[in-house]
Amino acid sequence: MPDKTQEYEPSVLVDTAGLPEEEWLEYRRQxxxxxxxxxxxxxxxxxxxxxLYYDKQKLVGYEDRESNWVAKKVGHLLEDLVAEIFHVKTxxxxxxxxxxxxxxxxxxMLADVDYFIDLPNGKTAxxxxxxxxxxxxxxxxxxxxxxxxxxxEVQGRHYMCVMNIDEVYFCCLxxxxxxxxxxxxxxxxxAYEAELIALEEDFWEGHIxxxxxxxxxxxxxxILDSVxxxxxxxxxxxxxxxxxxxxxxxxxxxxxLQAQKKQLDARIKELESEMKRIQGRVVAxxxxxxxxxxxxxxxxxxxxxxxxKKNGINKDGLIRLQAQHPDIYEDYxxxxxxRRFYVRxxxxxxx
Numbered sequence: 001m002p003d004k005t006q007e008y009e010p011s012v013l014v015d016t017a018g019l020p021e022e023e024w025l026e027y028r029r030q031x032x033x034x035x036x037x038x039x040x041x042x043x044x045x046x047x048x049x050x051x052l053y054y055d056k057q058k059l060v061g062y063e064d065r066e067s068n069w070v071a072k073k074v075g076h077l078l079e080d081l082v083a084e085i086f087h088v089k090t091x092x093x094x095x096x097x098x099x100x101x102x103x104x105x106x107x108x109m110l111a112d113v114d115y116f117i118d119l120p121n122g123k124t125a126x127x128x129x130x131x132x133x134x135x136x137x138x139x140x141x142x143x144x145x146x147x148x149x150x151x152x153e154v155q156g157r158h159y160m161c162v163m164n165i166d167e168v169y170f171c172c173l174x175x176x177x178x179x180x181x182x183x184x185x186x187x188x189x190x191a192y193e194a195e196l197i198a199l200e201e202d203f204w205e206g207h208i209x210x211x212x213x214x215x216x217x218x219x220x221x222x223i224l225d226s227v228x229x230x231x232x233x234x235x236x237x238x239x240x241x242x243x244x245x246x247x248x249x250x251x252x253x254x255x256x257l258q259a260q261k262k263q264l265d266a267r268i269k270e271l272e273s274e275m276k277r278i279q280g281r282v283v284a285x286x287x288x289x290x291x292x293x294x295x296x297x298x299x300x301x302x303x304x305x306x307x308x309k310k311n312g313i314n315k316d317g318l319i320r321l322q323a324q325h326p327d328i329y330e331d332y333x334x335x336x337x338x339r340r341f342y343v344r345x346x347x348x349x350x351x
Contacts, residue, residue, distance in 0.1 A: 017098035038151035111162035
């Protein structure tokens with residue numbers, strides 16, 4: 001177990017037992033919680049640092065754009081069950097403390113811990129409850145080694161720092177059986193913690209308190225989701241804007257990448273065309289059969305060409321539905337909006 005540089009007790013910001021959600025959110029805006037720490041480090045798969053900034057400034061809620069509300073609610077409803085499974089699996093006594101804590105030296109660091117654990121050696125550990133689906137359980141392994149997903153690891157290390165506790169356990173349920181759980185364990189790393197404190201402090205003072213939005217550095221899809229959440233739907237009547245010099249430089253890089261992609265796309269098209277020709281010749285030899293067998297390089301292969309049927313409605317069907325049953329059409333047909341990004345020469349420049 002690593003040595004602590006100093007002993008301290010976490011301070012209590014508020015008792016959360018029976019606290020209405022809106023009030024809980026207001027208290028959370030007074031600092032940085034564990035789930036937000038990964039966004040600050042650019043390691044969250046769900047949100048950007050700008051999203052966190054918007055939330056703290058009460059512009060757009062940190063989770064307002066979360067579309068998979070069912071998964072979120074299921075996770076909340078199953079929290080006590082997953083904790084009970086952990087208790088059965090380990091034999092450790094677990095308990096809750098319904099309080100929101102903050103670090104006494106770094107009061108912007110908050111912790112709202114799921115559960116605490118009484119360890120056999122008399123010490124206390126933290127228990128974080130997670131749920132996921134079967135296909136996503138592979139995130140808890142890397143190259144065959146057991147790991148904690150990096151965004152959860154950041155959360156755990158943030159909590160260890162605030163609470164001055166040396167161990168965190170994670171229990172993740174991915175199925176409907178007590179055996180469909182993943183249990184992981186990490187210990188405190190003081191060097192990691194010092195860097196985490198510095199990054200969170202820089203974000204809190206340099207962005208939240210200074211009211212300076214952090215730059216977008218995350219994955220493109222996360223950035224686009226964040227932009228849509230903040231600005232809302234497109235306004236076709238809005239005037240054109242003049243891009244800043246740094247952003248104009250980014251457009252130059254975009255055009256360079258676009259040209260490279262065009263070359264790769266052409267090569268991919270050639271490969272796909274050749275693959276399609278081979279497929280056609282093989283299918284012609286198969287005739288009406290759905291399966292063929294062959295040996296390539298001493299390895300046995302099965303070729304399948306199975307029929308796939310699915311229900312759907314084409315454009316003509318939609319037109320007929322709208323004409324003949326407009327009430328049904330209005331009830332079941334939805335219109336979604338998307339935006340297409342492209343860069344082309346202006347007419348003035350092209351001329």
